[in-house]
Amino acid sequence: MARPREFDTDAVLDAAMRTFWQRGYDGASLSDLTAATDVGRQSLYLAFGDKQHLYLAALDRYREHFFAPLVAALEQGADVRVTLREALLPILDGSCTDRPAGCMLVAAAADRAEEDPQVRVRVAVAFAGLEEALLEAAQRARIAGLVAHTVDLTGWAALTVATVQGLSVMAAAGTPRATLVRALDTALAVLHP
Amino acid sequence: MARPREFDTDAVLDAAMRTFWQRGYDGASLSDLTAATDVGRQSLYLAFGDKQHLYLAALDRYREHFFAPLVAALEQGADVRVTLREALLPILDGSCTDRPAGCMLVAAAADRAEEDPQVRVRVAVAFAGLEEALLEAAQRARIAGLVAHTVDLTGWAALTVATVQGLSVMAAAGTPRATLVRALDTALAVLHP
DNA sequence: CAGGTTATGGATCGGTCAGTCAAGTATCTA
DNA sequence: TAGATACTTGACTGACCGATCCATAACCTG
Numbered sequence: 001m002a003r004p005r006e007f008d009t010d011a012v013l014d015a016a017m018r019t020f021w022q023r024g025y026d027g028a029s030l031s032d033l034t035a036a037t038d039v040g041r042q043s044l045y046l047a048f049g050d051k052q053h054l055y056l057a058a059l060d061r062y063r064e065h066f067f068a069p070l071v072a073a074l075e076q077g078a079d080v081r082v083t084l085r086e087a088l089l090p091i092l093d094g095s096c097t098d099r100p101a102g103c104m105l106v107a108a109a110a111d112r113a114e115e116d117p118q119v120r121v122r123v124a125v126a127f128a129g130l131e132e133a134l135l136e137a138a139q140r141a142r143i144a145g146l147v148a149h150t151v152d153l154t155g156w157a158a159l160t161v162a163t164v165q166g167l168s169v170m171a172a173a174g175t176p177r178a179t180l181v182r183a184l185d186t187a188l189a190v191l192h193p
Numbered sequence: 194m195a196r197p198r199e200f201d202t203d204a205v206l207d208a209a210m211r212t213f214w215q216r217g218y219d220g221a222s223l224s225d226l227t228a229a230t231d232v233g234r235q236s237l238y239l240a241f242g243d244k245q246h247l248y249l250a251a252l253d254r255y256r257e258h259f260f261a262p263l264v265a266a267l268e269q270g271a272d273v274r275v276t277l278r279e280a281l282l283p284i285l286d287g288s289c290t291d292r293p294a295g296c297m298l299v300a301a302a303a304d305r306a307e308e309d310p311q312v313r314v315r316v317a318v319a320f321a322g323l324e325e326a327l328l329e330a331a332q333r334a335r336i337a338g339l340v341a342h343t344v345d346l347t348g349w350a351a352l353t354v355a356t357v358q359g360l361s362v363m364a365a366a367g368t369p370r371a372t373l374v375r376a377l378d379t380a381l382a383v384l385h386p
Numbered sequence: 387c388a389g390g391t392t393a394t395g396g397a398t399c400g401g402t403c404a405g406t407c408a409a410g411t412a413t414c415t416a
Numbered sequence: 417t418a419g420a421t422a423c424t425t426g427a428c429t430g431a432c433c434g435a436t437c438c439a440t441a442a443c444c445t446g
Binding site for chain 3: 195
Binding site: 123155158162 | 217219220299300302303304306307313316317320324345347348349351352354355356357358359360361362363365366367368372373375376377378379380382383
């Protein structure tokens with residue numbers, strides 16, 4: 001060992017994540033990243049490799065901190081409608097000032113998946129996991145009599161994932177909150193018995 | 194008058210539209226655009242102004258040629274489910290080789306709306322129009338007894354727009370066709386009486 | 387045909403990008 | 417304390433970006 005790092009890797013990764021989340025991959029320049037992290041160019045390169053790998057690490061951190069908890073809550077048997085609504089409302093409006101609008105994984109799908117296969121895989125795996133968790137949670141709710149028997153739950157899970165993705169894009173694009181919330185509530189109301 | 198243009202403005206705009214559609218605003222460099230249109234740099238600038246205005250013109254052309262026909266079909270009383278399905282299926286898979294995957298207006302929302310207010314307005318107006326057309330078409334279908342009385346049509350219209358946007362993003366990101374079609378069909382099935 | 391006007395194509399501009407290099411500095415181990 | 421090791425800093429590289437300049441070519445009008 002020799003001279004230790006002057007920065008905290010987790011904090012730097014968090015700042016980088018928010019920069020990518022807000023501005024996208026191309027929109028976040030190395031200058032933006034060094035400014036946001038308060039870490040020099042070369043130190044970033046030594047610690048994380050190139051820009052692509054820093055982005056992948058930031059995306060993994062996003063999944064771990066913001067996406068996985070939603071999936072975990074669904075898997076642990078939380079109420080589908082309550083869980084989804086609580087998880088998504090902060091995404092939909094700009095009122096949540098501690099984070100950028102929209103879902104970073106959806107943004108990654110929109111502006112990075114086509115060019116970077118590793119991003120494509122991460123996005124696909126994440127949303128496949130969400131869809132599966134939604135399906136199983138809805139099936140449990142049906143057994144408990146909380147969901148109508150006329151709803152095709154497989155289709156509903158796919159529909160809900162697509163809706164969440166659409167809501168995320170339009171939230172980041174500035175669509176009025178009311179429209180987004182109405183769409184979300186309808187998707188949840190479909191389940192009503 | 195003096196020397197006339199050597200190129201057809203419509204054809205050039207069409208090529209530029211497809212280039213922006215496929216690669217996004219930042220991803221489409223002027224070199225890409227001159228290559229795709231087979232028109233020189235300076236000629237593009239004289240004919241369309243700068244890159245931003247060329248993009249706006251391309252976006253308007255997209256709306257006119259690909260988006261407006263869907264809205265018009267809905268307004269003219271075509272069957273909601275059939276019209277939506279026919280319009281969206283070509284977007285969802287890569288099998289439609291005559292155009293890039295996904296909806297250009299959704300792509301514009303994702304990667305350009307935040308920076309360009311004119312793009313934001315165009316996106317908002319277009320999807321507000323789609324939502325209104327969907328609502329009115331569903332209301333007419335309900336009167337004709339083709340739609341269940343238990344569905345909140347206002348919410349369904351908002352939900353469907355969000356779903357379409359989500360499908361578009363994930364189609365462009367390479368999500369398997371089957372998942373996308375299932376989500377679309379479920380959104381349409383919600384209307385069933 | 388002459389004069390004016392516009393389109394074209396190539397060279398080039400300043401600026402920014404991701405990424406690298408090298409010199410200096412701080413810390414650990416022996 | 418000496419030397420090895422690793423981090424930091426800032427200047428720098430080549431490539432590409434959007435945009436502009438300019439000389440030339442093509443066309444219309446009078």
